[in-house]
Amino acid sequence: MGLRIIAVYKFCKAILLLIVGLGVLQLLQPNVLARAQRWVDALASSGADRRALQHVLGLITGASPQGLELVAIGALAYAVLFTVEGVGLWLGTRWAALLTVIATALLVPVEVYALARHISVPRVATLIVNLAVVAYLIRHLRAENPPTESYG
Numbered sequence: 001m002g003l004r005i006i007a008v009y010k011f012c013k014a015i016l017l018l019i020v021g022l023g024v025l026q027l028l029q030p031n032v033l034a035r036a037q038r039w040v041d042a043l044a045s046s047g048a049d050r051r052a053l054q055h056v057l058g059l060i061t062g063a064s065p066q067g068l069e070l071v072a073i074g075a076l077a078y079a080v081l082f083t084v085e086g087v088g089l090w091l092g093t094r095w096a097a098l099l100t101v102i103a104t105a106l107l108v109p110v111e112v113y114a115l116a117r118h119i120s121v122p123r124v125a126t127l128i129v130n131l132a133v134v135a136y137l138i139r140h141l142r143a144e145n146p147p148t149e150s151y152g
Contacts, residue, residue: 002140003089006133010086014079021075024068094144097137104130
């Protein structure tokens with residue numbers, strides 16, 4: 001059951017990154033940024049929301065087309081990785097558990113760095129969930145293949 005829950009989590013992350021990657025690619029088309037600015041103006045109900053949306057839009061408009069392409073490629077590559085992890089975990093394969101432990105553990109320092117720069121509830125939650133996933137999968141892998149002891 002635990003592997004399937006983690007698989008669903010990975011599928012959700014893959015879908016989100018697919019949306020982000022495709023959305024960033026859309027920003028390379030003419031007039032999309034102007035349309036995005038109109039959406040920001042329409043969606044922002046409070047001053048704080050508007051400032052946050054304006055900040056994100058400013059980062060996007062300041063990026064070069066090559067930079068946007070790199071962001072899109074990175075998001076789509078991670079979407080593929082999370083999909084592969086999710087499928088493997090759904091099927092209960094050992095390689096998927098190992099891949100997920102390695103890929104997730106490698107991102108923990110990045111998450112800690114981001115958290116050190118700015119503490120927020122989503123960042124803390126992401127770190128806790130990812131550490132829980134790694135711990136669960138390590139326990140699962142050890143239970144599946146316990147270490148052998150030699151007595152000499």
